[in-house]
Structure formats: structure tokens, C-alpha cells
Amino acid sequence: MMIKAEGIHFKYEVQVILDDISVQFEKGYLYGILGPNGCGKTTFLKILSGLLRADHGHVVLDNLDINKLSISEIAKKVAVVPDATTPIFDFSVEEIVTMGRYIYVGRLTRENAEEKKIVREILRQFNLVELKDRSFNALSAGERQKVIIARAIAQQSKILLLDEPTSHLDINYQVELMEMLKKYVKNGLIVVAILHDLNLAGQYCNNVLLIRNGKIQAFGTPEMSLTRENIKLVYNVDVVVRKNPFTNSIYVTPISPRVIEANEGVSNNLIKRIHVVAGGGTSKELLPELRGNDVSVGIVNTLDDDYEFALELKYEIIAETPFSPISEKSQNELMQKLNQTDIVILVNVPFGKGNLENLKILENCIKPLIILEKTPIETRDFTEGMASEIYNRIKSKTNVKVVKSVPEIMNLIDGRSSV
Structure with missing residues (x-):
């Protein structure tokens, strides 16, 4: 038939x-x-x-x-x-x-x-x-x-x-x-x-x-x-x-029309260099909204959903081999990227010993840092408290702004709120 x-x-x-x-x-x-x-x-x-x-x-x-x-x-x-x-x-x-x-x-x-x-x-x-x-x-x-x-x-x-x-x-x-x-x-x-x-x-x-x-x-x-x-x-x-x-x-x-218009019509002097510290698929809501800027993501492993998402959006990625500790090479790439960027964003990442190095490097970041905190760090800490200690020290720094939602991040990036 x-x-x-x-x-x-x-x-x-x-x-x-x-x-x-x-x-x-x-x-x-x-x-x-x-x-x-x-x-x-x-x-x-x-x-x-x-x-x-x-x-x-x-x-x-x-x-x-x-x-x-x-x-x-x-x-x-x-x-x-x-x-x-x-x-x-x-x-x-x-x-x-x-x-x-x-x-x-x-x-x-x-x-x-x-x-x-x-x-x-x-x-x-x-x-x-x-x-x-x-x-x-x-x-x-x-x-x-x-x-x-x-x-x-x-x-x-x-x-x-x-x-x-x-x-x-x-x-x-x-x-x-x-x-x-x-x-x-x-x-x-x-x-x-x-x-x-x-x-x-x-x-x-x-x-x-x-x-x-x-x-x-x-x-x-x-x-x-x-x-x-x-x-x-x-x-x-x-x-x-x-x-x-x-x-x-x-x-x-x-991807929202606002993001597409930004990507197609933004002038070079309005493009911001933004680095996103992600992992575990926690950046999927944010990454499409950042189109039109010079975006990088990492350190993430190549099996992570955030890696796949960033790859689809053609963002620069600092990647690491799955099931292995973050290498010194990747650490140096992240430190260099943080020095070159305009804004750093830390999303609601769960931390284990495999990605704890990301937090340690962020503690020395002097650029404007936005933290997307949807849930308390204690519920995402699988390092016996080490991640919570570093995270809370980062939150107390003067260059850090803590927000609860992606729209709040976009308001800060677009200048409708102060970082």
C-alpha cells in the first residue's frame, strides 16, 4: 500500500x-x-x-x-x-x-x-x-x-x-x-x-x-x-x-527577534566581549540571548550540553576532555580570556572537583562579573564545601553583581542597569 x-x-x-x-x-x-x-x-x-x-x-x-x-x-x-x-x-x-x-x-x-x-x-x-x-x-x-x-x-x-x-x-x-x-x-x-x-x-x-x-x-x-x-x-x-x-x-x-536584529544590525562599538562560565547545560537559556556580541564559553568538557549549544551558535569555546581534570593549558586560556573580556557571566553551575578550577580562577577576576544565581550554591556544591567557600568570597567582591534571571543579565549588558 x-x-x-x-x-x-x-x-x-x-x-x-x-x-x-x-x-x-x-x-x-x-x-x-x-x-x-x-x-x-x-x-x-x-x-x-x-x-x-x-x-x-x-x-x-x-x-x-x-x-x-x-x-x-x-x-x-x-x-x-x-x-x-x-x-x-x-x-x-x-x-x-x-x-x-x-x-x-x-x-x-x-x-x-x-x-x-x-x-x-x-x-x-x-x-x-x-x-x-x-x-x-x-x-x-x-x-x-x-x-x-x-x-x-x-x-x-x-x-x-x-x-x-x-x-x-x-x-x-x-x-x-x-x-x-x-x-x-x-x-x-x-x-x-x-x-x-x-x-x-x-x-x-x-x-x-x-x-x-x-x-x-x-x-x-x-x-x-x-x-x-x-x-x-x-x-x-x-x-x-x-x-x-x-x-x-x-x-x-x-532565538528571539530582538537577538537576531542585534546580531545583524549592531555597530562594532556596541559589541561586547562576554565570557560565560557554564556547565551541565545551565547556559541554554542565556547563550542565544547573547548573539550579536563577541561571546566565548568555558571551561566545559566536549560532552557537556553547554559545549554543544555554544558550538551550534558558533561561539568560541575553551574545551576540555571529558572525565579528566582541567588541564593547565585550559586554565591559562581561561585566565587570558578573562583579561580580554568586557563582562564575565557565571551561570547556575553545579560544581564538583572536576570543574572547581573554574571558580578558583574567577576569584582573581577583576572584570565586571555577573552571577546568575537561581539556586543556592550549597545545593550545587559537590566538593564538600570547597566550592561554597570560594563562591561566597567571589560574591562579596565589589566587581560582582548577583541576579536571579536572564532578563536581568540582559538589562545589565544593554546598559539599562549598572553592573
């Missing part, structure tokens, strides 16, 4: 919506269609489902031209979940889900025991058993969305097309739905879903189709499609793309 678009062109009056879209979807894969509003995602899904006819090109459904199939024939192969779940008639949840079986038993035919068993199982899978007698119109938007998706699953079609299926769902329901779709995919279903959440697509989709101005910008695995460059072209926003350490999937962090 497969569904394929070949050379699809479509326009509304004189406006071109889709321009030469060719792509093939195969069983056992979960596909995400992504792109900004108005790029043609929903139109493309409607053409795939046979609801719209392309001006040029055609859709091949299991080696048959979809335009030559009847509505009933298409429905047995393709189930569609639209992006709207507005109330219509006062049916119960069970009745709505049962409608997915009409292509097999007819609307006026009494369903047999097997049909009822199928509906009961789908209600169970979607955690809708307790709601089965409730009116569809009395449900929340998220509950209605689940019921409509359950109805589509009841069709037992081999292809499932969904238009923003997670748009009305809380995060727990989003995860529940995506996990369920993955299970259906493992059983051989083709699932194609329009999504707006890049991180959800990165975590759950096998392949991502990225559309820009009605054309395919990228099609492939999330790692291939959701690159920094592609996202910049498609969404006109700068991002950092990294690996999620828990799921091993990519995740995308947008």
Missing part, C-alpha cells in the same frame, strides 16, 4: 498554491507535513484525499488514479481527520465513532456483534469508554478532536490523513495521540499529519515534508529536513537545533 503525488499543481484563481509537488508515502511510516500558514499544507492534504482535484498532476492510490475511484472506494482506503471539530448534530460519542463503520454496513443497517466489538475496542484505545453516552456537543474541543480521530480509525483504512490533529489537545493528550499513531504505524498504517509543532514532529515522525511557498523545501528524516537553514528559509526565524538527551530526537529552540 502506498499513496503518491506526482507533479501536483493547484491554484485558486490566479494564486498558485501548490507548484510541482511530487512525493510518495509508504506503509509503516508516520509523516509530518510542516510549513507556515498559507503555504498549501491543507490544500495538499485535500488533494491527497480526493476532496480536491489538482489542476495538473495526479494522486496515485495503490497504483490507481484517485480521481477514477468512487467516494466509497476511497473511504475504504483513506480516512481523513479535518482541522475543525465544530458541533453539528446531537449524536453521542459512540454514535459518532460508529459512523466510521458506515462504509461497510450502511447507515440504515443494524450493526452486528462484530461491528460493535470493533467500536468498543476503539473507544477503549482512545480512553472514551466513560464518555461513550455523552453528547458530542457537550464535549470540550480536545475531547471532540479525539472522537473525530477515533471515528477515522474505525474506518480501518490503510491510510490516515490528519489536519493538525494535536491543535486542540493539551500536552498530555498530544503525547498520548502521537504514541497511539506510532502504534498504528507499526501495524502497517500510513499516517500523514499536518503539524505545527516542530518538536513534536522531530520526536514522532519518521519523515518530514517541509513546504515553502507551495514547493517542497525538504523531504526526509527530521534530522535531514528540520535543519537550522531550512527552518530559517521556511519560517523566517532563527533557531538552534539540538538532540534531546532523553529521546535522542531533535528539538528546536527559537
Whole structure:
């Protein structure tokens, strides 16, 4: 089973919506269609489902031209979940889900025991058993969305097309739905879903189709499609793309427009040399905000999240080999960097004996030093109190300012507060 678009062109009056879209979807894969509003995602899904006819090109459904199939024939192969779940008639949840079986038993035919068993199982899978007698119109938007998706699953079609299926769902329901779709995919279903959440697509989709101005910008695995460059072209926003350490999937962090403008338009005399002492992933909120300045980071080891983040942002890094003490060479680099910089920032780093040398060097720093203290040092000290002693001595120095948040740091750097 497969569904394929070949050379699809479509326009509304004189406006071109889709321009030469060719792509093939195969069983056992979960596909995400992504792109900004108005790029043609929903139109493309409607053409795939046979609801719209392309001006040029055609859709091949299991080696048959979809335009030559009847509505009933298409429905047995393709189930569609639209992006709207507005109330219509006062049916119960069970009745709505049962409608997915009409292509097999007819609307006026009494369903047999097997049909009822199928509906009961789908209600169970979607955690809708307790709601089965409730009116569809009395449900929340998220509950209605689940019921409509359950109805589509009841069709037992081999292809499932969904238009923003997670748009009305809380995060727990989003995860529940995506996990369920993955299970259906493992059983051989083709699932194609329009999504707006890049991180959800990165975590759950096998392949991502990225559309820009009605054309395919990228099609492939999330790692291939959701690159920094592609996202910049498609969404006109700068991002950092990294690996999620828990799921091993990519995740995308947008960088604020204020930071981008600073990076593109700042004059040289306003650029500040800033060194960030980081570690353990504690600088991920701060580092994107510093774009537009001459930023360095360290000392961090090459397996540290802060190393990866600084590398993505193309910052200078003082790096050390993992699981080894800080070398004399790295210590000298840090001391030299502190003498050359305008501002030093120490983020909310946990300290062990492996990175204690960073604190010892900071104690002799004479440049303006901003400490981001989100939690007390005692909760981050794994050196039997040595780090706390040094840290508290540093805090008492006249060149040190202690803050609680990244916005406070940016106010100090931008001159809206005094360091």
C-alpha cells in the first residue's frame, strides 16, 4: 500500500498554491507535513484525499488514479481527520465513532456483534469508554478532536490523513495521540499529519515534508529536513537545533527577534566581549540571548550540553576532555580570556572537583562579573564545601553583581542597569 503525488499543481484563481509537488508515502511510516500558514499544507492534504482535484498532476492510490475511484472506494482506503471539530448534530460519542463503520454496513443497517466489538475496542484505545453516552456537543474541543480521530480509525483504512490533529489537545493528550499513531504505524498504517509543532514532529515522525511557498523545501528524516537553514528559509526565524538527551530526537529552540536584529544590525562599538562560565547545560537559556556580541564559553568538557549549544551558535569555546581534570593549558586560556573580556557571566553551575578550577580562577577576576544565581550554591556544591567557600568570597567582591534571571543579565549588558 502506498499513496503518491506526482507533479501536483493547484491554484485558486490566479494564486498558485501548490507548484510541482511530487512525493510518495509508504506503509509503516508516520509523516509530518510542516510549513507556515498559507503555504498549501491543507490544500495538499485535500488533494491527497480526493476532496480536491489538482489542476495538473495526479494522486496515485495503490497504483490507481484517485480521481477514477468512487467516494466509497476511497473511504475504504483513506480516512481523513479535518482541522475543525465544530458541533453539528446531537449524536453521542459512540454514535459518532460508529459512523466510521458506515462504509461497510450502511447507515440504515443494524450493526452486528462484530461491528460493535470493533467500536468498543476503539473507544477503549482512545480512553472514551466513560464518555461513550455523552453528547458530542457537550464535549470540550480536545475531547471532540479525539472522537473525530477515533471515528477515522474505525474506518480501518490503510491510510490516515490528519489536519493538525494535536491543535486542540493539551500536552498530555498530544503525547498520548502521537504514541497511539506510532502504534498504528507499526501495524502497517500510513499516517500523514499536518503539524505545527516542530518538536513534536522531530520526536514522532519518521519523515518530514517541509513546504515553502507551495514547493517542497525538504523531504526526509527530521534530522535531514528540520535543519537550522531550512527552518530559517521556511519560517523566517532563527533557531538552534539540538538532540534531546532523553529521546535522542531533535528539538528546536527559537532565538528571539530582538537577538537576531542585534546580531545583524549592531555597530562594532556596541559589541561586547562576554565570557560565560557554564556547565551541565545551565547556559541554554542565556547563550542565544547573547548573539550579536563577541561571546566565548568555558571551561566545559566536549560532552557537556553547554559545549554543544555554544558550538551550534558558533561561539568560541575553551574545551576540555571529558572525565579528566582541567588541564593547565585550559586554565591559562581561561585566565587570558578573562583579561580580554568586557563582562564575565557565571551561570547556575553545579560544581564538583572536576570543574572547581573554574571558580578558583574567577576569584582573581577583576572584570565586571555577573552571577546568575537561581539556586543556592550549597545545593550545587559537590566538593564538600570547597566550592561554597570560594563562591561566597567571589560574591562579596565589589566587581560582582548577583541576579536571579536572564532578563536581568540582559538589562545589565544593554546598559539599562549598572553592573
